[in-house]
């Protein structure tokens with residue numbers, strides 16, 4: 001009995017939901033440019049944005065969340081924020097719930113690159129525009145989202161490699177590198193690895209002797225570095241895909257009686273305050289910046305998309321790199 005009721009209820013709510021979506025879609029199509037369609041944000045009222053965040057794995061992520069929340073408030077956008085705790089299935093659920101709630105815009109930072117076509121099609125069919133922030137997806141159909149705002153992660157990897165090539169210029173001895181990768185399948189992990197590899201392959205003296213994921217977290221960065229240190233006596237360089245893993249690895253290096261920044265040279269990506277502090281203190285040698293302050297541009301894009309304006313498919317974040325000296329100079333004004 002209970003089971004039957006459940007089934008009926010589920011079927012009933014599915015039908016209502018499907019109906020609501022169809023009505024929403026019709027309103028969207030028939031009404032031309034959405035502006036006056038009379039749903040939650042229509043008629044020039046407050047825009048509602050559903051945002052699905054990756055999680056809270058790093059200092060970068062914390063700064064990114066803060067940027068999005070603060071700029072939504074400043075822009076007068078009603079933000080429905082959902083934390084996926086590093087799981088793609090949670091993001092898909094959140095996006096479906098945003099569709100059911102008929103938000104005006106959906107934005108998300110995809111945990112991994114693949115596997116988004118179905119849910120993105122659902123959003124498109126419901127006439128809800130999607131903006132990708134920070135990380136992209138590998139969908140071939142570019143009409144599934146309006147814009148992607150974020151960094152060029154391949155370029156970041158290349159910048160890391162270029163510093164290394166310069167640092168060891170004129171020194172013919174082999175350079176043994178260990179690599180801490182970001183979370184598996186994430187765009188910044190794939191691309192930072194690829195960009196770095198492309199640059200260092202020009203000289204066979206550079207050898208990546210171990211490469212493993214540290215999940216973009218300090219804890220895993222530390223643990224994996226401990227294992228690297230046990231397995232290899234001759235590590236010259238650590239390339240970590242973010243500051244947090246590098247900071248965890250520094251603890252492991254010090255615990256092993258070695259001097260980070262001197263015995264083992266360290267390159268990381270992000271340039272959050274803790275990373276910059278370690279760089280200024282000589283424990284990291286070089287940081288490639290990746291800006292988490294995407295909130296203001298995202299809110300701007302959302303307003304334009306909602307107003308029916310065409311927006312650029314790709315907005316690339318501007319960023320720089322830091323040496324130890326540059327970190328000392330930049331640190332006092334660093335906001336995150």
Ligand code: GYE
Pocket residue numbers: 057058059060061134135188216241242243244269270290
């Ligand atoms: O570098 C890392 C975070 O997607 C650019 O994710 C972001 C990356 C960032 O966990 O610290």
